[in-house]
Amino acid sequence: MSHSSDAPSAKTQVKRGRKRACYEPQRVRQIIDASLLCHVSQSIHGQPVVTPTCHWRDGDRLYWHGHAKARNVSDGRAVCINICQLNGLVLARSAFHHSVNYQSVTLFGTPELVSDREEKLYQLERFVDKVSPGRWSQLRPVTEQELMLTAIAWVPISEASVKMRDEPPIDDEADYNWPVWAGVLPLERTWGKAQADPRLRGSEWIEPVAPDSR
Amino acid sequence: MSHSSDAPSAKTQVKRGRKRACYEPQRVRQIIDASLLCHVSQSIHGQPVVTPTCHWRDGDRLYWHGHAKARNVSDGRAVCINICQLNGLVLARSAFHHSVNYQSVTLFGTPELVSDREEKLYQLERFVDKVSPGRWSQLRPVTEQELMLTAIAWVPISEASVKMRDEPPIDDEADYNWPVWAGVLPLERTWGKAQADPRLRGSEWIEPVAPDSR
Numbered sequence: 001m002s003h004s005s006d007a008p009s010a011k012t013q014v015k016r017g018r019k020r021a022c023y024e025p026q027r028v029r030q031i032i033d034a035s036l037l038c039h040v041s042q043s044i045h046g047q048p049v050v051t052p053t054c055h056w057r058d059g060d061r062l063y064w065h066g067h068a069k070a071r072n073v074s075d076g077r078a079v080c081i082n083i084c085q086l087n088g089l090v091l092a093r094s095a096f097h098h099s100v101n102y103q104s105v106t107l108f109g110t111p112e113l114v115s116d117r118e119e120k121l122y123q124l125e126r127f128v129d130k131v132s133p134g135r136w137s138q139l140r141p142v143t144e145q146e147l148m149l150t151a152i153a154w155v156p157i158s159e160a161s162v163k164m165r166d167e168p169p170i171d172d173e174a175d176y177n178w179p180v181w182a183g184v185l186p187l188e189r190t191w192g193k194a195q196a197d198p199r200l201r202g203s204e205w206i207e208p209v210a211p212d213s214r
Numbered sequence: 215m216s217h218s219s220d221a222p223s224a225k226t227q228v229k230r231g232r233k234r235a236c237y238e239p240q241r242v243r244q245i246i247d248a249s250l251l252c253h254v255s256q257s258i259h260g261q262p263v264v265t266p267t268c269h270w271r272d273g274d275r276l277y278w279h280g281h282a283k284a285r286n287v288s289d290g291r292a293v294c295i296n297i298c299q300l301n302g303l304v305l306a307r308s309a310f311h312h313s314v315n316y317q318s319v320t321l322f323g324t325p326e327l328v329s330d331r332e333e334k335l336y337q338l339e340r341f342v343d344k345v346s347p348g349r350w351s352q353l354r355p356v357t358e359q360e361l362m363l364t365a366i367a368w369v370p371i372s373e374a375s376v377k378m379r380d381e382p383p384i385d386d387e388a389d390y391n392w393p394v395w396a397g398v399l400p401l402e403r404t405w406g407k408a409q410a411d412p413r414l415r416g417s418e419w420i421e422p423v424a425p426d427s428r
Contacts, residue, residue: 011261016284036314037300041264043257047225050255050264052298052318070230084266086251088409091422095342095353096360100250104266128309138394139309146310168411180352181419183410187428192400195302197382205395208305214401 011108012159020163025060028160031105032057032083036131036213040064040072041080055083056127061154062107063114063123073113073151081107081155085214088186092169093178101184103164109155123152133209189214225322226373234377239274242374245297245319246271250345250427252297254278254286269297270337270344275368276321277328277337287327287365295321295369299428302400306383307392315398317378323369337366347423403428 007013007023014021038055041048051072055064062081066073088101114120121142128136169182191210221227221237228235252269255262265286269278276295280287302315328334335356342350383396405424 016281036303037298039253039255039264039266039296039298041253041255041262041294043260043262046257046260047292047322048255048257048262048294050253050294050296050320052253052296052316054314067230078261080255080262080264082253082264082266084251084253088406089250089345089425091346091349093354094360095338095350095356096364098342098345100268102266106264108261124309128312131303131312132305132399135305135394136309140307140389140392140394142309146308150310168409168413171413175354176413177415178354180349180354181408181410181422182414183408183422185346185408185422185424186406188404188406190402190404192302192402194395194397194399195382196395196397199382199385199390200396201391208395208397208399210399211303 007161009159012161014161014163017163020165022162023160024162025157027162028105028157029057031103031162032062032157034103034213035083035085036211038064038081038083041082042072042077044071056130057157058123058126060157062157063127063152063154065124065127065150065152068149068151070151073153075111075113075153078108078110079155086187087166088184090165090169090184091182093171093175093180093182097169097171099165099169101165101167104162106161107155107157108159111153111155114152114154117147120147120150120152124150130213131211133211135208221375223373226375228375228377231377234379236376237374238376239371241376242319242371243271245317245376246276246371248317248427249297249299250425252278252295255294255296256286256291258285270341271371272337272340274371276371277341277366277368279338279341279364279366282363282365284365287367289325289327289367292322292324293369300401301380302398304379304383304398305396307385307389307394307396311383311385313379313383315379315381318376320375321369321371322373325367325369328366328368331361334361334364334366338364344427345425347425349422
């Protein structure tokens with residue numbers, strides 16, 4: 001990973017742990033796509049509020065949705081969004097050098113709402129097909145009322161930084177003889193066996209396709 | 215789950231999806247303890263900033279740590295903290311009723327820093343032993359300089375709300391005949407095989423104890 005300091009803006013520049021930071025658009029996109037969940041942070045009358053929600057991506061835009069009246073899908077109010085996955089515990093010889101392996105993207109932006117009906121439908125299709133590839137076309141079609149109740153917000157993926165760690169512990173040289181196991185305990189995320197709705201009728205079903213994202 | 219509306223404060227009252235909200239301290243603690251990662255949101259000169267970090271709990275306090283100069287371990291500036299785990303995809307017959315199973319705690323508070331040396335050591339011990347039970351006593355002891363470089367912040371777990379979902383899809387009655395598989399795709403988190411540090415000397419090691427938290 002290049003340890004570039006060419007942050008797209010002063011705000012985006014990673015403040016702590018710059019060695020683990022990068023600003024490469026391809027890496028940003030990979031980390032966004034690998035994950036289903038993001039955290040949207042807003043300042044509401046000066047009070048920070050952070051909301052977990054699912055996201056998807058289309059080109060250089062990050063999208064999320066919510067009830068049309070929900071606070072986290074409003075336009076014109078600056079947000080900071082983080083997408084982070086914990087990939088392992090890094091167990092060192094000293095408490096101080098304990099760490100975690102992870103991948104994280106932090107985005108700054110001011111959301112806009114999708115107002116065009118066709119664009120809304122298209123983005124919902126992208127979202128459903130991220131969650132379960134190929135599913136959209138099998139569903140009962142969206143109604144006008146459902147569409148009206150659903151707000152979709154997006155920010156450009158431009159002011160984005162990556163932080164990540166993916167390596168063994170890095171101990172003080174003098175500590176490598178300390179008599180304790182050291183290494184990484186990896187955290188794995190897998191899709192379990194699909195659990196059919198108890199109200200599912202019939203038995204000859206094609207089970208859903210699990211997403212690559214976790 | 216009780217669908218209580220007895221939020222500890224107006225700020226804490228869940229705004230959307232109140233049916234899935236509760237404020238029971240025991241449930242709050244369970245969700246905090248089940249997780250290693252939280253998101254700390256602050257408003258810095260009006261700009262929302264959200265940072266993922268690891269947390270631990272001691273009684274009615276939520277703790278996190280960082281470099282003494284890091285912005286997310288400062289006192290006196292209001293924070294909102296969310297701890298959320300995605301437990302499954304809820305695949306319904308309509309796009310509108312798609313959802314996720316999850317457990318989420320949102321906390322409001324104003325952090326204080328731990329300044330007492332003994333208390334700092336004690337909290338770091340709690341943190342390390344959350345990450346790998348019994349590990350603290352096996353480590354090279356913390357130095358005064360390391361202690362000085364480490365800041366520990368906490369907020370009381372008082373203004374806390376839970377949101378969670380853990381059930382099959384809930385479709386419109388008319389849609390239960392729609393010919394598509396419906397149900398839940400569970401997301402599982404497990405600890406993989408411990409990966410020894412390539413610089414680990416010898417071979418007769420006791421591997422670390424994995425935490426219950428994920």
